[in-house]
Amino acid sequence: MKKEDIINLVENLKKYYPDATCSLDFETPFQMVIAVMLSAQCTDERVNKTTPALFKRCKSIEDFADIDIKELEDIIHPCGFYKNKAKNIKLCAKQVLENFGGIVPNNMEDLQKLAGVGRKSANVVMLEAFGIANGIAVDTHAKRISNMIGLSKESDPSKIEQDLLKIFPTEYLKDINHLFVWHGRNTCVARKPKCDVCPISTYCKHYKKTFC
Numbered sequence: 001m002k003k004e005d006i007i008n009l010v011e012n013l014k015k016y017y018p019d020a021t022c023s024l025d026f027e028t029p030f031q032m033v034i035a036v037m038l039s040a041q042c043t044d045e046r047v048n049k050t051t052p053a054l055f056k057r058c059k060s061i062e063d064f065a066d067i068d069i070k071e072l073e074d075i076i077h078p079c080g081f082y083k084n085k086a087k088n089i090k091l092c093a094k095q096v097l098e099n100f101g102g103i104v105p106n107n108m109e110d111l112q113k114l115a116g117v118g119r120k121s122a123n124v125v126m127l128e129a130f131g132i133a134n135g136i137a138v139d140t141h142a143k144r145i146s147n148m149i150g151l152s153k154e155s156d157p158s159k160i161e162q163d164l165l166k167i168f169p170t171e172y173l174k175d176i177n178h179l180f181v182w183h184g185r186n187t188c189v190a191r192k193p194k195c196d197v198c199p200i201s202t203y204c205k206h207y208k209k210t211f212c
Contacts, residue, residue: 001151001167001203009149009203010172013179016199017186020178022128025051029104029129030061030096033114034089036121038079050078061102064093088116106130119158123177133173136164141184142176148188150205 001009014020023044024035034054038047054075058064064072072086079085092115096104104125105111111122123137136142138157142164146152152163168176187194193206201207 003169005203006167007169007172009200010168010175010179012199013183014175017179017182020175020182022124022178023181024048024128026128027055029106029125030064030093031055032125032129033092033104033117033121034064036124037085037088037092037116038076040085040121041081042079046078050076061093061096064089065097085116091115092117104129106132108134119161123161127174127177131174133170133177136161136168136173136180137177138164139181140190141188142180144190145180145184145188148193148206149200149203 024032024039025048026032026035031051035047035051038050057071057075058067067090069086069090072089073082076082076085076089095114096102099113100110105114106126106129108119108122108126111117111125112119117125119135120137120139123133123135126132126134127137138146138161143155143157143160146160146164147155151167152160154160154163164176165173183200184190187198195201195204195207195211198204198207201211
């Protein structure tokens with residue numbers, strides 16, 4: 001795809017989703033880390049219903065490190081995989097306190113050293129908590145859209161991200177993270193893509209193959 005087409009693709013999505021932003025509620029970088037952890041295999045809506053009680057109970061990183069794991073499991077139970085998530089949350093809090101002086105690191109390398117934080121999560125934290133877009137968080141939406149449009153033939157998220165980074169200009173990285181999520185939730189849905197109303201069908205390999 002030509003650079004001009006890539007820019008038009010992004011601009012079309014920005015016009016179609018003018019309110020595309022992060023759906024997770026948070027006030028501090030560590031709350032963002034926790035929200036992203038809870039969002040794994042869970043909807044942002046469910047996470048946002050769970051975190052108010054959690055953040056009220058744990059007002060500091062120390063509180064997350066010290067909370068009884070059973071109590072933590074009970075609070076985050078609605079988000080699924082609560083035992084593993086609770087374990088990672090407590091360990092992550094201890095790591096931030098012991099290894100980073102109680103301050104969430106603002107770089108990809110150190111973020112990925114934290115329990116429960118992989119590359120996708122680190123990308124989200126970097127963008128939402130620190131306003132830095134070094135990469136693209138490839139979730140299920142970004143993976144599906146990238147494959148359908150023809151931006152990447154890969155199935156591995158890290159390889160898809162590398163393909164996307166070669167395609168999109170740096171100044172658009174912060175937009176892609178949000179736009180792909182919104183497009184995947186509202187239009188390019190998994191079961192039945194709404195190709196008839198898609199704002200970027202002109203550039204989509206799937207659309208051309210299916211309807212042209």
